[in-house]
Amino acid sequence: MNYAGFGPKMIKDVMKKHNAIPLPNLIEMAQEQDVKLVACTMTMDLLGLQKEELLNDIDYAGVAAYLGDAQDGNVNLFI
Template sequence: MSDQAKDNATMIVFDGDLDKAIASFIIATGAAAMGKKVTMFFTFWGLNVLRKDEAINIQDKNFLEKMFEKMMPRGPKKLKLSKMNYGGAGSYLMKKMMKEHNVQTLPELIELAQDLDVKMVACTMTMDVMGLKEEELMDGIEYAGVASYLSEAEDANVNLFI
């Protein structure tokens, strides 16, 4: 590791809950707006944030991979709150309150992150474990393993796990 970390930020997005995903992107876009080079590394349930809304028919999935595909939320519009979800009512109310207070939606925050050149990386090992294929995830992201994240983290003075 260098004697002094660069003015960069990294974050591991491990969780796929709506509120945690929103917080991740608010932090990432804020850091990018301050001039930091930001890398978001999505792993395990955090990969659901990057899923496309529409189903992709992939023939070479085994039974367990197909089960994961059906059970996991498909993209940022389908994520649930970590607390007080109440069968989707909590997510609906949160989105309503955000709109009333002019807070950007999660899809808008993702688009802003892309506009600010936030590097979004999908964990390839987790994709293998969960049976996710590149064509199931949104465009404009990168694919790498943990060594890539650790290399970025070595050059950062902010490292978060969400």
């Protein structure tokens, strides 16, 4: 996903082109509204991400746990 360092810039350019709110702003807004953030452990494994690389105060779960939580939620988003 990094594409030799070009990945983050490409994503930022696409987001800017579509007038999307930057990710840090979206995360801040979600935290202000007490949104529960859940990192997918399978995706973390596939991308080689470690907990130390992600935000503090987030949960970690697999798909089954996520779906169990999402069933009780009013709104959910799975990316």
